[in-house]
Each structure stands twice: as structure tokens, then as C-alpha cells.
Amino acid sequence: MNQRTFHIRTYGCQMNESDSERIAGTLIDRGYSMVSTPDDAELVVLNTCSIRDGAENKVYSDLGRLRMLEAERGQPMKIAVAGCVAQQEGARILARDRGVNLVFGSRAISQLGDMLPRLEAGERLVEVDIHTRPDAPDSHVRPDPWRAFVTVMEGCDNHCAFCVVPATRGPEVSRAPEGIVDEVEQLAAAGCVEVTLLGQNVTSYGRGLSCGTDFAGLLERIHAVPGIRRIRYTTSHPKDFSERLMDTLARLPKVARHLHLPLQSGSNRVLERMGRGYTVAEYMRRIERIRALIPDIAVTTDMIVGFPGETGADFEQTLDAVRDIGYLNLYGFKYSRRPNTAALALDGHLDDEVRSARLEKLLTLQKAITLARHQSLVGSLREVLVEGVSRRNAERLSGRLEENLLVHFSGDPDWQGTFRTVRITSATSSALLGEDLGEEDPLETAGLADGKTFELTRGAVR
Ligand code: SF4
Missing domain, CATH: 3.40.50.12160 (Methylthiotransferase, N-terminal domain)
Structure with a gap:
């Protein structure tokens, strides 16, 4: 050995x-x-x-x-x-x-x-000290040279009643923007084209930094790094999703038109018991605003069902919110007891049978919405970043659209890490199929690469 x-x-x-x-x-x-x-x-x-x-x-x-x-x-x-x-x-x-x-x-x-x-x-x-600063980027071993996770902050200062993160990752601390931008510049110099900015709550990035840079300011600086073509970020918190950030997202064409904004429940009563700090109406207003600014933005969410005290009527409000908002996709979870969380002390813990049935109903509803959204993309031309040979079919490549949607199509494995133009030919609720049309950037082809205002239908250049 x-x-x-x-x-x-x-x-x-x-x-x-x-x-x-x-x-x-x-x-x-x-x-x-x-x-x-x-x-x-x-x-x-x-x-x-x-x-x-x-x-x-x-x-x-x-x-x-x-x-x-x-x-x-x-x-x-x-x-x-x-x-x-x-x-x-x-x-x-x-x-x-x-x-x-x-x-x-x-x-x-x-x-x-x-x-x-x-x-x-x-x-x-x-x-296990949770107060150390996550300052200097250590060495990373990244599996792919063309994409990278970049941690911009650690921990969380919120106290959502169901969540272990404040206890396990400690209080919120943002890395200094200079260190993050340096790291992204080095990645770009080594051939990276897509970065995903990570933090428990990236929308509150910068709190406590003396330089005054907030998440919008950080995005602007990363957007200016030559070679980086796509910027993703996760996770956002609705209460910190500000007008300034929305305006910035709308101005920066390299930022993927995909927003993951956890709602967690469609009931104000449940949101209050969760300690989330917003109402459903406030959340909806943010969705309306971002859609007014970026009509083709794809919105996904996290939803917890069966939170202690959730009634059948509360759960119906969650289903209504999912229908009204029309998420591209959602991550649905059954509430589960976690150590060191405030929800443990709440009354009204529900049986697993009830929680499972609600989760199934939620996922069935979302599956139908996702399928319809995927099918609406059929016929469109989209830019795909190729990830490699499909795990399920060695004859095909897999890649992702801005919305993080998976597309499978025939092509050359050497295209891994490059952008291709793909026509979407069919869709299921889990993925899209397409045909390769070449390596040109569809935005470039349409004369839109400088990010000017343009009319797109469902995020596609038709
Ligand atoms: S759910 Fe998110 S915002 Fe709430 S405490 Fe956990 S990490 Fe923080």
C-alpha cells in the first residue's frame, strides 16, 4: 500500500x-x-x-x-x-x-x-472553534479547470428555527473582496470560465467589512475579470434581496439568469414560526420586481413541508404559492428535528405520514410545472457549457444552460469546458435533449454580446 x-x-x-x-x-x-x-x-x-x-x-x-x-x-x-x-x-x-x-x-x-x-x-x-475567519483561500483541488466554487463568506447570523447552520458553521463572516477577486483572476488565468460564489446567505455579503463592498459591488468586480463568462451564486435570502442587488443583476450579462430564492412556506403564520423575517407578499413583490427587470430569469426555491404547527390550510397556501410563482424547480424537504434548533421546542410536531404525504403532493405539483417550463424551451437556441460525457449515455455529452438546466446532446468529448450553441429538441421533467449547432455564442451571433437590452423569449435567442 x-x-x-x-x-x-x-x-x-x-x-x-x-x-x-x-x-x-x-x-x-x-x-x-x-x-x-x-x-x-x-x-x-x-x-x-x-x-x-x-x-x-x-x-x-x-x-x-x-x-x-x-x-x-x-x-x-x-x-x-x-x-x-x-x-x-x-x-x-x-x-x-x-x-x-x-x-x-x-x-x-x-x-x-x-x-x-x-x-x-x-x-x-x-x-471545532466556529469563530475563526475564513480569510485566505487555501489550496484547492478542483475537479474541473473550467469551473470553480469560490466561497465568499462563511456562517450565518440568521436563526431560522429549523436550521443547524448557525450552530455548525458559526456566525457570518465575509472574506475581503480583494482576496476573492484575486482568486477569481487566478482561476480565469488558468482557464476557468464559470464561477459559483458560495455562502449561506450571499445576499448579506459584506456586513462587517470596513471597505463597504456589498454583494452587488462584489459581483461588479468579478464581472470585470476577463475570461470569466458565467457567474452563479447561492444561496440568497429573500429579506436581503435588495433593489440595488436586483438592479445590478439586471445590468451584468455574465451573471446567470437564475435566482435560487428559498421561500420555505407559502403561509405567513408558518414563516413567522420559522423566523424567516418576511411575508409571502414581500417575497412575491421581489419576484415581480426581478421579473420586471429580467423577464427571462429562472427562479427556483427551497420549501419545507410539515413544519411544526403547519395546518392543512397552511400547506394549501404553499401549493398556491408554487402555482402562482411558477418555479422552474424546487427542492422540497420534509421538516426533520435537528439538534440545537429552536423548532424542537415548538408545539405541533407532525407525524411522518402527514409530512410524507404533503411532500409527495408538493413534488408532484412541481414536477408538472417543471415539465411545462422545460417543454416551453423546445425549439430555442441556447448557450450550453459542456460538462463532459453524459453519465447515463456514453454516446452523449451533458452541459448546462444559464438556469442550471441539464442538456444532453451528441458531440465531441473534447468540447468539455467550452460553450456550444444547442437547439433544444425535446424535454422531460428532469432534463432537455438538444442538437449541437456549433461553437458560436448565440448572443455573439445575434450581436448582443455586450449585454445590451434585448428581447428574449423564455431566455432563448430564437
Ligand atoms: S436557513 Fe439559511 S438563512 Fe436560515 S439560518 Fe439556515 S443558513 Fe441561515
Whole structure:
């Protein structure tokens, strides 16, 4: 077995994916090499997520499997637990599982390099301080050279009653804009064309920074980086989605015309119990405003059903909101009890049967809306950033539209990481099929590449 090898298993959201890239970069800088399975790894890192009910139990069963693997192969394995479960459970993990050597939270990634010699010397360590600043970008190992996650902030100062993030990722801290822009410039120089700006609540970026840059200002600076052609961002909070930000989004053509704006419930009563800080009408006004400014913008959302105290009438209001807004897609979740959250103390917790039935109804409704929205794109010409060969069909390529919609079409695998013009030929509720028309930029072809005001039908140049 090779020495100084590591394997990372990542659970959960894009923030965790980005954290795993940083963990991998730190380990490679310290002389480790990455392997694709734990079988031959000297160090295995589980980068965990605690968003789902039972996340801790899943981590403990994964740990059990790793220790069985270690016994089978007859070679020692060091195990590190990172991410939200690490943050939440801390030293309890070391106490419960003697096979774990290191527990560290997302704010401690920058200290991983310093902890490694102690880990290698046999110490068992815990580092879960949630107040460290996420300043300097560490080394990253990014899977693709043409696209990158860039973390712009960490943590969250909101206290939504269902959410573990403030407890696991700590208070909100924004990175200085200079460091972010430097990182994007370096990425662009290395061939990156698409960046996704990440934070728990990017719309409040800049709070606490002395320079006065807010998220709109940050977008302007990143938009000016030559070579970057598409900018994505997630996640936005409705209460911080300001007029200034909307105006900026409308002015910057490189920013993808896709807004992910979690509504969470269509009932004001439930929103108040969740502590979300807006009403349905306020949310709707923002959607109307952004659609007036960017008519072709695709809007997606997160929705939680079965929150404690949600009545049948509250749930019907959620369905009404989904119909009225006409989301391109939504991520629907059943409410689940999470440790250290205010919702645990609320009355009116609902049976799983009720929550499951509501989730199914919500997803069925959204599926029909998504299908209709996808079908409305058939016949349009769209710009697609090619991701590579389709995972389901080796004869096809997969790529994404601005709206993050997946398109499959025939083409050359060498087009990976380039933009193509594709005519959408058919649609299902999960993806689109298309035919390649060449590498020209459809906006360029239409003489619209400078981002002048233009008339588009459903985001397409027809
Ligand atoms: S805004 Fe609410 S849901 Fe989002 S990370 Fe913060 S506390 Fe969690």
C-alpha cells in the first residue's frame, strides 16, 4: 500500500464540496496523494452534513464500515471526521469511536496543515472553534479547470428555527473582496470560465467589512475579470434581496439568469414560526420586481413541508404559492428535528405520514410545472457549457444552460469546458435533449454580446 494517501467522502451541499476541495489541496500540499476509494488510503476524511434527520447515525455506521475495512486489509487507517456533524458532535465522536483520530469543523480547515504532524504522530485531536475567519483561500483541488466554487463568506447570523447552520458553521463572516477577486483572476488565468460564489446567505455579503463592498459591488468586480463568462451564486435570502442587488443583476450579462430564492412556506403564520423575517407578499413583490427587470430569469426555491404547527390550510397556501410563482424547480424537504434548533421546542410536531404525504403532493405539483417550463424551451437556441460525457449515455455529452438546466446532446468529448450553441429538441421533467449547432455564442451571433437590452423569449435567442 502506498503511504501518505488520502480519500475524501463528501456529503451534502456545494459548501461541503468546496470545503473538500480545500481539504484535498491542503493534504496534497503536505505530500499526500488522493485515491478514489478508501481501500488503499492511509487517511480517510468523512466530510459530513447534518441537514437530514439521522445524519449522526449515518456517520457512525460509515465509521464502523471503515474500521471493518481497516481490519480486513491489515493496515492502519487514520480517520478524520469533518463538516457539520463534526462541528455538532465535537469530542463526542472521539469518545464514541476509538477509531477516529481527528474531528474538525469547516472553520478549522485552514488549521489542518498544522494539525497533520500531530495526527501523524498519533495524537487524537478535536478542533471545532466556529469563530475563526475564513480569510485566505487555501489550496484547492478542483475537479474541473473550467469551473470553480469560490466561497465568499462563511456562517450565518440568521436563526431560522429549523436550521443547524448557525450552530455548525458559526456566525457570518465575509472574506475581503480583494482576496476573492484575486482568486477569481487566478482561476480565469488558468482557464476557468464559470464561477459559483458560495455562502449561506450571499445576499448579506459584506456586513462587517470596513471597505463597504456589498454583494452587488462584489459581483461588479468579478464581472470585470476577463475570461470569466458565467457567474452563479447561492444561496440568497429573500429579506436581503435588495433593489440595488436586483438592479445590478439586471445590468451584468455574465451573471446567470437564475435566482435560487428559498421561500420555505407559502403561509405567513408558518414563516413567522420559522423566523424567516418576511411575508409571502414581500417575497412575491421581489419576484415581480426581478421579473420586471429580467423577464427571462429562472427562479427556483427551497420549501419545507410539515413544519411544526403547519395546518392543512397552511400547506394549501404553499401549493398556491408554487402555482402562482411558477418555479422552474424546487427542492422540497420534509421538516426533520435537528439538534440545537429552536423548532424542537415548538408545539405541533407532525407525524411522518402527514409530512410524507404533503411532500409527495408538493413534488408532484412541481414536477408538472417543471415539465411545462422545460417543454416551453423546445425549439430555442441556447448557450450550453459542456460538462463532459453524459453519465447515463456514453454516446452523449451533458452541459448546462444559464438556469442550471441539464442538456444532453451528441458531440465531441473534447468540447468539455467550452460553450456550444444547442437547439433544444425535446424535454422531460428532469432534463432537455438538444442538437449541437456549433461553437458560436448565440448572443455573439445575434450581436448582443455586450449585454445590451434585448428581447428574449423564455431566455432563448430564437
Ligand atoms: S438563512 Fe436560515 S436557513 Fe439559511 S443558513 Fe441561515 S439560518 Fe439556515
